[in-house]
Amino acid sequence: MNVQNLPSDIVGLSKVMPPLSRRGFMSSSAAAAAGYTLAAGPVRADAIQTDTKGLKAGMADVPVSGGNMPVYFARPENVQNPPVIIVCMEIFGLHEWVKDITRRVGHLGAFAVAPNYYFRAEKDGTDLTKVDDMQKLFPIVNAKTDTELFADLDATVAWAKSQGGNTNRLGIMGFCRGGRTVWHYSTHNPNLKAGVAFYGSLVDKNDAAPKNSIELAPDVKEPVLGLYGEADTGIPPAQVQQMEAALKAAGKTAEFHEYPGAPHGFVADYRPSYRKEAAEDAWAKMTAWFKKYGVLS
Numbered sequence: 001m002n003v004q005n006l007p008s009d010i011v012g013l014s015k016v017m018p019p020l021s022r023r024g025f026m027s028s029s030a031a032a033a034a035g036y037t038l039a040a041g042p043v044r045a046d047a048i049q050t051d052t053k054g055l056k057a058g059m060a061d062v063p064v065s066g067g068n069m070p071v072y073f074a075r076p077e078n079v080q081n082p083p084v085i086i087v088c089m090e091i092f093g094l095h096e097w098v099k100d101i102t103r104r105v106g107h108l109g110a111f112a113v114a115p116n117y118y119f120r121a122e123k124d125g126t127d128l129t130k131v132d133d134m135q136k137l138f139p140i141v142n143a144k145t146d147t148e149l150f151a152d153l154d155a156t157v158a159w160a161k162s163q164g165g166n167t168n169r170l171g172i173m174g175f176c177r178g179g180r181t182v183w184h185y186s187t188h189n190p191n192l193k194a195g196v197a198f199y200g201s202l203v204d205k206n207d208a209a210p211k212n213s214i215e216l217a218p219d220v221k222e223p224v225l226g227l228y229g230e231a232d233t234g235i236p237p238a239q240v241q242q243m244e245a246a247l248k249a250a251g252k253t254a255e256f257h258e259y260p261g262a263p264h265g266f267v268a269d270y271r272p273s274y275r276k277e278a279a280e281d282a283w284a285k286m287t288a289w290f291k292k293y294g295v296l297s
Helices: 008-014 028-034 096-107 138-142 146-162 177-185 213-219 237-249 276-292
Strands: 055-064 067-076 083-088 111-115 166-175 192-198 224-229 254-259
Touching (some): 008 177, 055 096, 055 146, 067 096, 083 096, 083 177, 096 111, 111 146, 146 166, 166 177, 177 192, 213 237, 224 237, 237 254, 254 276
Antiparallel strands (some): 067 111
């Protein structure tokens, strides 16, 4: 397959590092048993594990068109009406790292919810976390229309509200394809207070999503923080600058940070792409952004 025809997030994922020694990484069977994705490649043996102390966390079902959509949530115990933050996953399904991120956001004081909006493709026994060939994921994730995605996220927000979440303090965050979801959903929901896109693709579009993030920039409805790596082979700095210019021209509130030497997936501490210093700084900037715009206290 011609790499130029691949989505930019896939290009970034596939060129993160040269082949690695298996030392310091889980075996595929161990990674699968621990609930991590296989298609992303080697899983670090020292991947961060966040506990649920002080949290109520677990799986739930959200009714949507086509069935019940699984979501993973984490929220502070004994806290009334916490703010709601939607966590948008990568292309690999609702795996352990996405759940761990959701717990980390819960520890910040939010009702964090990560919806598995690819669940319709898993009805016949398919489990995206167990797929070990990234190319097998293309037909699934690329078929997801913005219309269906927005409906799934709307349902997630409504469910969080029904569970006592304060959707007047609504935020959204996402990684890789989930970062693109942040940009796109930000054009749809006027109730969002803030968004944070971690290396979300900016130029990709197809029949399911006929406009790319840059083209949608004039319709963004809330302040969005973009966090990108300068060494991302799929999303080069020129694209980030183009997005920044488009948002500025449209009078939107946005801020971008690019991390020198950081590749695509630099926050993903379960993968070789992880860059600790950049990831910790990006997390701090995300937290400050949500506080600045009233999502977090």
